[in-house]
Amino acid sequence: xxxxxxxxxxxxxxxxxxxxxxxxxxxxxxxxxxxxxxxxxxxxxxxxxxxxxxxxxxxxxxxxxxxxxxxxxxxxxxxxxxxxxxxxxxxxxxxxxxxxxxxxxxxxxxxxxxxxxxxxxxxxxxxxxxxxxxxxxxxxxxxxxxxxxxxxxxxxxxxxxxxxxxxxxxxxxxxxxxxxxxxxxxxxxxxxxxxxxxxxxxxxxxxxxxxxxxxxxxxxxxxxxxxxxxxxxxxxxxxxxxxxxxxxxxxxxxxxxxxxxxxxxxxxxxxxxxxxxxxxxxxxxxxxxxxxxxxxxxxxxxxxxxxxxxxxxxxxxxxxxxxxxxxxxxxxxxxxxxxxxxxxxxxxxxxxxxxxxxxxxxxxxxx
Amino acid sequence: xxxxxxxxxxxxxxxxxxxxxxxxxxxxxxxxxxxxxxxxxxxxxxxxxxxxxxxxxxxxxxxxxxxxxxxxxxxxxxxxxxxxxxxxxxxxxxxxxxxxxxxxxxxxxxxxxxxxxxxxxxxxxxxxxxxxxxxxxxxxxxxxxxxxxxxxxxxxxxxxxxxxxxxxxxxxxxxxxxxxxxxxxxxxxxxxxxxxxxxxxxxxxxxxxxxxxxxxxxxxxxxxxxxxxxxxxxxxxxxxxxxxxxxxxxxxxxxxxxxxxxxxxxxxxxxxxxxxxxxxxxxxxxxxxxxxxxxxxxxxxxxxxxxxxxxxxxxxxxxxxxxxxxxxxxxxxxxxxxxxxxxxxxxxxxxxxxxxxxxxxxxxxxx
Numbered sequence: 001x002x003x004x005x006x007x008x009x010x011x012x013x014x015x016x017x018x019x020x021x022x023x024x025x026x027x028x029x030x031x032x033x034x035x036x037x038x039x040x041x042x043x044x045x046x047x048x049x050x051x052x053x054x055x056x057x058x059x060x061x062x063x064x065x066x067x068x069x070x071x072x073x074x075x076x077x078x079x080x081x082x083x084x085x086x087x088x089x090x091x092x093x094x095x096x097x098x099x100x101x102x103x104x105x106x107x108x109x110x111x112x113x114x115x116x117x118x119x120x121x122x123x124x125x126x127x128x129x130x131x132x133x134x135x136x137x138x139x140x141x142x143x144x145x146x147x148x149x150x151x152x153x154x155x156x157x158x159x160x161x162x163x164x165x166x167x168x169x170x171x172x173x174x175x176x177x178x179x180x181x182x183x184x185x186x187x188x189x190x191x192x193x194x195x196x197x198x199x200x201x202x203x204x205x206x207x208x209x210x211x212x213x214x215x216x217x218x219x220x221x222x223x224x225x226x227x228x229x230x231x232x233x234x235x236x237x238x239x240x241x242x243x244x245x246x247x248x249x250x251x252x253x254x255x256x257x258x259x260x261x262x263x264x265x266x267x268x269x270x271x272x273x274x275x276x277x278x279x280x281x282x283x284x285x286x287x288x289x290x291x292x293x294x295x296x297x298x299x300x301x302x303x304x305x306x307x308x309x310x311x312x313x314x315x316x317x318x319x320x321x322x323x324x325x326x327x328x329x330x331x332x333x334x335x336x337x338x339x340x341x342x343x344x345x346x347x348x349x350x351x352x353x354x355x356x357x358x359x360x361x362x363x364x365x366x367x
Numbered sequence: 368x369x370x371x372x373x374x375x376x377x378x379x380x381x382x383x384x385x386x387x388x389x390x391x392x393x394x395x396x397x398x399x400x401x402x403x404x405x406x407x408x409x410x411x412x413x414x415x416x417x418x419x420x421x422x423x424x425x426x427x428x429x430x431x432x433x434x435x436x437x438x439x440x441x442x443x444x445x446x447x448x449x450x451x452x453x454x455x456x457x458x459x460x461x462x463x464x465x466x467x468x469x470x471x472x473x474x475x476x477x478x479x480x481x482x483x484x485x486x487x488x489x490x491x492x493x494x495x496x497x498x499x500x501x502x503x504x505x506x507x508x509x510x511x512x513x514x515x516x517x518x519x520x521x522x523x524x525x526x527x528x529x530x531x532x533x534x535x536x537x538x539x540x541x542x543x544x545x546x547x548x549x550x551x552x553x554x555x556x557x558x559x560x561x562x563x564x565x566x567x568x569x570x571x572x573x574x575x576x577x578x579x580x581x582x583x584x585x586x587x588x589x590x591x592x593x594x595x596x597x598x599x600x601x602x603x604x605x606x607x608x609x610x611x612x613x614x615x616x617x618x619x620x621x622x623x624x625x626x627x628x629x630x631x632x633x634x635x636x637x638x639x640x641x642x643x644x645x646x647x648x649x650x651x652x653x654x655x656x657x658x659x660x661x662x663x664x665x666x667x668x669x670x671x672x673x674x675x676x677x678x679x680x681x682x683x684x685x686x687x688x689x690x691x692x693x694x695x696x697x698x699x700x701x702x703x704x705x706x707x708x709x710x711x712x713x714x715x716x717x718x719x720x721x722x723x724x725x726x727x728x729x730x731x732x733x734x
Contacts, residue, residue: 010733019470021468021470021471021733022468023733024733055675055676077675077676078676097632097643097676098632098633098692100630100632100692100693101388101389101630101693103386103388104388123633123635124633124634124692126692126693127632127633127692130693148635152639152672152679153633153635153641153672153674153677153679154632154633154635154641154677155633155635156635157635157636263467263468265464265465265467265494265521266465266490266491266494266520266521266522267491268490268515268520268521268522268523268524269524272519274520274521276464279650279652279705280705280708283646283650283651284650284651284652284653284705285646285651286651305519305520307520308422308444308704308705308708309422309444309445309464310520310521312519312520325465325467325491325493325494326467326468326493326497337675338646338647338651338675341647341675341709342708342709342731343731343733344731364709364710364711364731366377366388366390366391366710
């Protein structure tokens with residue numbers, strides 16, 4: 001055995017999903033295709049460029065399907081992810097990260113030489129100056145200004161800061177100002193629009209052209225058109241969907257393309273089932289939930305705890321049948337993107353029959 | 368790039384840890400060696416067989432160091448982990464899991480043929496009967512009865528159930544009853560001892576020999592001698608240690624051999640630092656904490672949130688210096704075992720100079 005698992009050992013087309021060894025995430029092809037089509041149709045309707053974030057799946061074949069549906073360009077979160085996708089032929093890549101440090105800058109420059117359109121973001125003079133220095137006498141790099149529009153993570157805090165940083169980028173001979181990057185809180189379209197439009201006014205007054213306003217996120221994706229300044233939207237999770245997206249109102253449980261297949265391995269008490277999916281399969285991401293996923297077919301079952309290779313389901317609220325030892329069940333996970341990062345391969349199926357096994361090509365790569 | 372990362376790209380002996388690209392878990396060789404020695408010395412003093420759990424590191428070279436120090440046998444949580452370690456020459460392996468299903472049983476039988484001493488656990492008649500049927504006309508399999516001694520996960524609930532299941536195993540021609548498996552709550556040695564001694568009395572009355580009482584866990588490891596019925600102890604986390612083990616009183620921060628190296632990539636406000644280690648590097652395991660790790664050198668910094676590739680540190684309680692953009696910092700993670708499951712390679716160092724890079728050989732293997 002090695003990390004290059006023999007795909008045929010895991011599954012091959014025609015196998016029944018119900019015969020797969022567990023724990024194993026599985027992707028429903030029809031739901032996947034419907035999720036891609038539904039979101040692309042919305043973006044087309046509102047004339048928004050759509051740039052899928054590949055962090056959710058890390059699989060070039062899925063990004064190709066997103067592009068085939070009409071997406072233009074992709075979004076990566078790490079240079080190493082971008083390297084995998086560049087090698088697979090993608091030539092318009094936005095890396096939404098502040099790139100710092102000699103080793104990363106060297107790899108970034110090599111990548112910039114290799115593909116047609118590479119863009120990164122920056123939210124500080126330190127990052128901009130580092131990029132400007134490293135790209136001097138190289139092919140210019142396009143840099144967007146990351147704005148904190150309520151997410152409370154990275155990003156300049158005010159339109160004035162955004163405009164000042166844009167001017168700093170525009171003034172650097174080795175850099176090209178590529179636009180603004182925003183990310184709304186759930187329901188925060190108005191806040192994004194206020195930040196973006198105020199910044200655009202400042203940029204206009206300064207004579208700085210802003211070619212792109214890139215907004216993002218799946219939870220409020222169908223509010224994207226309310227950000228009238230935006231020229232594009234980025235989203236990742238929509239392709240698989242998960243329990244957190246159901247809660248956000250983005251989709252229903254029937255739109256969740258990823259299930260985690262697990263086996264009941266113990267029923268120590270009448271009210272307790274233990275499955276073979278723990279934090280090394282489902283991750284401990286709660287995303288505000290108190291439990292670790294939805295048990296398909298047993299909606300009253302509550303996954304109250306995970307250890308590394310076990311999940312404990314409290315059945316005390318189940319009035320009808322309860323899962324038996326040996327029974328295979330499916331979990332709708334809280335968060336799909338982190339699960340993709342645990343498995344070297346992903347199994348796809350249609351109506352419970354395996355269609356393909358894809359390598360999760362950008363899984364687990366360090367920067 | 369592929370999953371078989373070029374180790375030399377990541378690090379090579381002699382490199383400075385401070386030059387590594389981040390995020391990157393690093394292991395302090397001296398702390399590692401001291402952790403191995405300290406626990407083995409305790410087990411030797413109390414004449415307890417020590418069986419390290421390899422889930423924490425998943426690296427054969429580290430298990431070899433544990434065996435060289437005096438451990439006898441290893442503990443795995445999955446058949447695929449055991450396959451990797453069997454291929455590396457380990458021939459006494461306990462898999463602490465209820466094995467069910469045709470595919471897993473076939474692999475288990477192949478493994479049983481390959482190594483000298485393979486043992487599994489069971490906590491139900493369904494599991495025992497499945498093993499008994501599959502191993503009929505094969506080399507007999509040794510099975511321990513898993514007992515729920517307060518953990519609330521798998522395991523028979525009472526000494527009477529334990530004795531009955533032991534009798535069922537002993538009566539199966541293809542199985543060998545291997546003993547009892549227990550796991551204490553923190554501070555729960557007395558409960559383990561009560562359960563084990565009552566079961567041993569029942570077994571004695573039934574004329575069933577019980578060769579092993581295997582107790583486990585790092586949090587209460589130094590109470591292992593209080594379980595006077597125990598013949599062996601299993602533990603994994605002690606080799607690296609982590610924040611949860613500091614809280615449990617097992618060790619101090621200075622005994623934590625794993626740090627996660629991260630870079631400050633943004634300082635959007637005076638009170639906020641953002642690092643490049645998120646849930647895909649640190650995992651979301653809280654283990655009862657409200658935050659995601661201890662920031663070495665900035666003890667007042669609180670890692671309040673993780674997204675996939677970012678961690679947000681609240682600096683509002685820091686009175687002295689605050690980390691700058693570009694600064695590399697170290698995190699003592701809440702839980703080491705799940706971090707080993709994210710990285711294909713692990714970097715070791717002594718006093719900040721890289722000593723070796725090991726493949727995390729059993730990482731991410733599905734069953």
